[in-house]
Amino acid sequence: MTENTGAQKRQATFIDSQGKKKKQKLSPEQAALRGRVVKCCKEQNLAEATEICEAFFDGKIEMESGYHNQLLYVLTGGSMVVPTDTRPQLALRLFKSMQDRGCTIKEASYTLLLRALCAARQIVEAEQVLETMRERSVHFKLRTHSALMRGYCEVGNKQRAYEVLSLIRNKFKVLAEVDYLPLLTLALKRDEIDEFDALVRELMEDEFSPSKETWGLMQKRYRDTHTWDTAVSVSPEGGCGACACVLRSVDPTPEDISTLMARMEGLVVKDADRARDWKLFTAWFEENKSRFDTVIDGANVGFWKKNGNGNVPTRIDYKQVQRLVSHLEQEGRRVLLILHHRHLLPDFIGENTDIGNVWKEKDMLYTCNSGNNDDWYWIYAALGLGPGGDFVSNDEMRDHNFNLSEHRAFKIWKERHAIKFDFIKREPLEPREMIIVKPTTYSFRMQINADMSWHLPSKKAVPVETDEEEGGDADVSQMETLWMCLRRKTGGNTGNKDNGLVGVAGTDSESEQNPAVANTEDVVNVEVAEKTVENTGDKDDGLVGVAGTDSEFGQNPAVANTEDVANVEVAESNKEGETIKKSESRQNIENIEVNQT
Ligand SMILES: [Zn+2]
Structure with a gap:
């Protein structure tokens, strides 16, 4: 892309301290600010976003309206599946300023804010955001409900969590594993085993190869009665390498x-x-x-x-x-x-x-x-x-x-x-x-036997149409899927073998705790960390969203937000009868992005 120096295209919509929108040519300072915002969004730089927002609220800088959406994305951990490190209070303030100034607020921004508030257990504020969405007839997506359900689980409000769950079931039919996880965790925390089991029965229909987070929860659920191996091979005939079980094949009727x-x-x-x-x-x-x-x-x-x-x-x-x-x-x-x-x-x-x-x-x-x-x-x-x-x-x-x-x-x-x-x-x-x-020959999915023993497959490799790198593609036919065999303890059994995983965590032998419990924690922590790496670029909807870094809010936040900004600007310029076109405003931001790098 060539650098664009035309004065027309260096214009942007600003909102001044009185909330008035105006078109301005970008001064060198403003161009620099734009560069900072784009860069901080691209890098998900929370500290930088915080600094820019605080300067804005202190009246030290003026900001283009489109920056609000971008900064909100960073402040709410937009690239994270489950936002952990966020600035929900600052995001809320930014959101209110967007409302006051009449900025166009998209569903993604509402949901991101709601999600960050839920993750920070600020459920009252989250409900207020939800109420605003209702008032403004913002279209609710599954992700909005998911965030809220997770929030209720986090604060232990089981009743509300299950209300949202039934709403999701009615509206969207199939739940993702990521939606089950907070409910399962809550059930375990409350020691409600029947509810946990009922949720697992549903989960196993919606997700055939659940992530290691579910493995960890299953281990916790069965820690007193079961033993497990987490790197089990299954024979072509379906024979478990750790117990005498043969996996079944189940066809639709x-x-x-x-x-x-x-x-x-x-x-x-x-x-x-x-x-x-x-x-x-x-x-x-x-x-x-x-x-x-x-x-x-x-x-x-x-x-x-x-x-x-x-x-x-x-x-x-x-x-x-x-x-x-x-x-x-x-x-x-x-x-x-x-x-x-x-x-x-x-x-x-x-x-x-x-x-x-x-x-x-x-x-x-x-x-x-x-x-x-x-x-x-x-x-x-x-x-x-x-x-x-x-x-x-x-x-x-x-x-x-x-x-x-x-x-x-x-x-x-x-x-x-x-x-x-x-x-x-x-x-x-x-x-x-x-x-x-x-x-x-056997169904490649989580299975349960009459004796309450479980077999859970890790994710199966599937052919993908990625850009080929030199040295050749991955051969999925050669990739073995390892299973977790979770079975009843027998008389002589003393503990669990977590082939390979105990060594990674390195805490098992030093631990004074009940080995089964210690193992559970190790497995959950270690494997979640692994998941973050291996999930990068994963295209499978079923698993993205469990613990990876991708999120449905857009894989490249800078690009995703560019579009948001462009749309916001178009909406505003249309209102004012301006002539800036979407492609132009996008081009500006992309130019700056290119020049930055
Ligand atoms: Zn087995």
């Missing part, structure tokens, strides 16, 4: 599958054209489904790792799809390939026409018409193959367009039938190696 298929159908058939196409497809599928046992999401395979360097290709890699097809066929699988029909048009398939012809000759290809989403077709077909069918796609299908993610059966089905794949670069000049990861 046929009724669940029918419900999901009907749901999918309801989603698709929205107009006459789609209804006609869908009818043709379902009739064809009913007649032909016995010929298939594996459905391929052709677009997902064909576009996999094809959009590097900022390119978004329109053509799939036909050879890549064919490699996967022939591999599965060699394994004896009967493949149904689903693609959007444009991929078979001469302009698209071009020199790969021969590949397309083979698919057609084998009658293993179904193409959907334009106006349709090919995902509907392959998901429906994969569901329709029943318990013996699998599908190939790395798509996690979290897209709300499917409207299926709130059905727990959908999650169970995905886990049991998804074949994951990857094409990885081992050597720069060698062709990519194809990796295929089939579902395990």
Whole structure:
């Protein structure tokens, strides 16, 4: 980006000490302040944000209206999943000043403030913020409720916490693990084991591989009756490496599958054209489904790792799809390939026409018409193959367009039938190696046995489309997932083996405490610390938010806030009939960001 020196673009909206908005050219001091704010937001520099705010409240500086949102982000620990080091009082003062001055306040700012107040146990102030949100008809998101529920748990107000919980359940259906953690902690603190157990039963449906924080809480819950190993291998047949247990495989019921298929159908058939196409497809599928046992999401395979360097290709890699097809066929699988029909048009398939012809000759290809989403077709077909069918796609299908993610059966089905794949670069000049990861023979999820023994998997590695670094990609097929085996103590058992973890914490042998309790603490602390590192850049919604550093408020706070600032400025300039455009105000901030670095 080139440096922008135009006087017009050096303008900004200011709010003076009387709360009046005015357009000003940036003086060198103001430009420097802008640089400070952007930098402190980027670095999440709490001390710097505090200093700037205090100078503002002391009347020593004037501030652009957009800075308020940015500073609030820093003061409330916007980049943290659970804000710990914050300045809630100062944030509240800044927030009130924003209200007084008529700044546009976005949902994110309200929620951040509410969250920081809850974390600081200032629940009365948090409720006031909530009330303001209601008065101003600010749209409530799950994160607002989550923050409040956590706040009530923190102060031990169980009744209010459960009120918010039932509100979340009604409105959002599926809870994230991060929402269960404060409730579980509260139940343990109050020694309410039945409530703890009931929550865990719910959690295990919503999160198949809970984080080490949940592991730690489970250890605490069972410390008197159970023993545990935290680095257990499970055999391909599902045999636990620490006890005699064999993990089970649990499929959705046929009724669940029918419900999901009907749901999918309801989603698709929205107009006459789609209804006609869908009818043709379902009739064809009913007649032909016995010929298939594996459905391929052709677009997902064909576009996999094809959009590097900022390119978004329109053509799939036909050879890549064919490699996967022939591999599965060699394994004896009967493949149904689903693609959007444009991929078979001469302009698209071009020199790969021969590949397309083979698919057609084998009658293993179904193409959907334009106006349709090919995902509907392959998901429906994969569901329709029943318990013996699998599908190939790395798509996690979290897209709300499917409207299926709130059905727990959908999650169970995905886990049991998804074949994951990857094409990885081992050597720069060698062709990519194809990796295929089939579902395990046992359900890859937290499981409980009749004797109240538990098995909890750590997070499973999945193929990701990250930018490739030299030296090759991670091979997920080689990554073993370790489990925690939490089982009843037997007569001769004296303590818990935390393979590897005790050594890290180093306190176990020195501890005078009950070894089971000491272990619990060690595991929780050590593994939470690890999580913070390993979660960086984690794209899995299920686990981001547990203990990592990412948050749903935006991965890059400086960038996220740039947008906020831009929007605020647009709103203001529109009101005043000014001509500054969003792109310009964004450009200014980005320029300064670039110049700073
Ligand atoms: Zn076991």
